[in-house]
Amino acid sequence: MRSYHAGGLRSRGRIRNIARAGVEEIVATGCWTSIQPREAAALPNVRHVVTNDKKDYLVPEVLGLPRETFDLEPMDRVPIPGLHRRTRAFIKVQDGCDNRCTFCVTTIARGEGRSRPLADVINDINAALAGDSKEIVLTGVHLGSWGQEMNFHLRDLVKAILRETDVRRLRLSSLEPWDLDADFFSLWMDARLMPHLHLPLQSGSESTLKRMARKTTPDSFRGLVKAARAAIPDIAITTDIIAGFPGETDDEFAETLDFVREMQFSGGHVFSYSPRPGTGAAKMKAQIKPEVRKRRNHILQEAIGESGKSYQEKFIGQTMSVLWESASEYGEYGWRMEGWTGNYLRVSAVAPSPRWNEVDEVTLPDSKSGVFFGTIVRLSE
Ligand code: SF4
Known part of the structure; x- marks a missing residue:
């Protein structure tokens, strides 16, 4: 998209x-x-x-x-990930979207929202686990709408996965804020759900959100983030923002910047608005000059960078579980490992032997440029 x-x-x-x-x-x-x-x-x-x-x-x-x-196999089914020995298996559970955000080509490109049946998802997860994937990531173009056409909610899918599979780490990819309520976060009482949420905000200005046809407001987004943080201590909340959406005034941009600072995101992507053919926003008057989009993008990135740094600092000195995703030889020292914690902190450490696809306990002394250089204190069995 x-x-x-x-x-x-x-x-x-x-x-x-x-x-x-x-x-x-x-x-x-x-x-x-x-x-x-x-x-x-x-x-x-x-x-x-x-x-x-x-x-x-x-x-x-x-x-x-x-x-x-032909005996048709749906083309959008991802190959069974475990067979490729990936540390993280991305299981696509949903495709398409019924919303009409005015900047987005998804509905044109991917069609209406549709969910994969629960039994198929569970089968793929079991196959990935049998292939030794250590973490399952649920993905979808509009993941939060999973199950709507079957009168289910995404929480039903998550509960079923936790109940019916031996998944050790389960992660959800991007979720639109309006698909969730405070009760959703009680799912994280099960520690196998990774403490990370990606909630696309797009703008912190109510009037800009209206032009974007987003089904959220700064107030409701604030309430959701508050509920998530109350239910899941130290959760990482990341986001997406669009800088320079058509008609974005200086005041609207200032509202967004204030809101982004208030939310203290642990990370995120800022995109300079770019018109997509066939979308409502591409036809809007008052397109913002590219240099203004770029400047606003830069300012927002700085704000997210600062809050991301403060978030990381909270974990200095802690010992956390890390799933190693890469291993490279490090001369006489052994192996240089790189991986991620459950709340998406990037960690690097030296190990005497390759620990790829293992989850070890690592102490995080300090971070430089967003990477913690840690010490492995306990190897998984
Ligand atoms: S909800 Fe997401 S995928 Fe759907 S139209 Fe909006 S931005 Fe696009």
């Missing part, structure tokens, strides 16, 4: 390269193709354009056969 321009450029470049390499029949598919099908069709040697909503039927469509000819 956010990398649309880069994705578009990349897709175009790849298709041209493939054509130059001599491939005479190219099938274009994916997000960029779904947004700009005519442009994709005009590229050299593109014979078929298959938009995302038809991707499940790509093979019969291209071969001109009836759909029933």
Whole structure:
């Protein structure tokens, strides 16, 4: 969604390269193709354009056969992650979105929201665990809407996973604030849920949020963050912000900056607004000059950087569990390990042997440029 321009450029470049390499029949598919099908069709040697909503039927469509000819496997299913021996398995439980945030191309690119059945999700998680993935991350384009069409809520899925699988670390990816209530955070009484929430704010100004068609306000966002912090001590809360949304006045930007400072996020991404073809915001008057977007982006990044640093400082001297995600030889010292705590602190330490995909206890003496250089005090068995 956010990398649309880069994705578009990349897709175009790849298709041209493939054509130059001599491939005479190219099938274009994916997000960029779904947004700009005519442009994709005009590229050299593109014979078929298959938009995302038809991707499940790509093979019969291209071969001109009836759909029933094939025993269809949904195309958006991620490969069973454990088989690739990843430390963290990203399990996609949902796709598409029914909202219409005015800056977002998701509904155009990915279609309406739809959830994967609970039993399929549990199967994939069990497969990932059997493949020795140590952490499961639930993902989706609009993860918080999982189960809506089946009269379920995401909390039902989380409860079922905790009840029916042997998952040791479970993490949720981005969640829209309006999908959650204070009660949702009682799930974290189970320590297997990692203390990290990514809640996209986008703007701290009520009027800008209205133009964005976001279903939240600064007040309700504040209430949610307060409830999360009361229920989950030391939780990391990260966010996304858009700088320079159309019509964003100096006052609105000041409101956002104040709100971002007040929220004390532990990290986040700031995106300079960039119009996406076909979206409501792209047609809005009063587009903000690129240099103003850039300046505001910089100021917001600084604010998030400062609160992120204060958050990290709270953990200096503590001993925490770290899942090692990479190991590289470190000469006579052994191995240099890199990994993450449950609340997403980046940690590096030296170990006598590679500890990749293990969860060890590490003391965190200090951090430099966002990385804690720790000492392993207890190895997992
Ligand atoms: S809720 Fe998220 S995915 Fe859906 S339209 Fe808004 S920004 Fe896009």
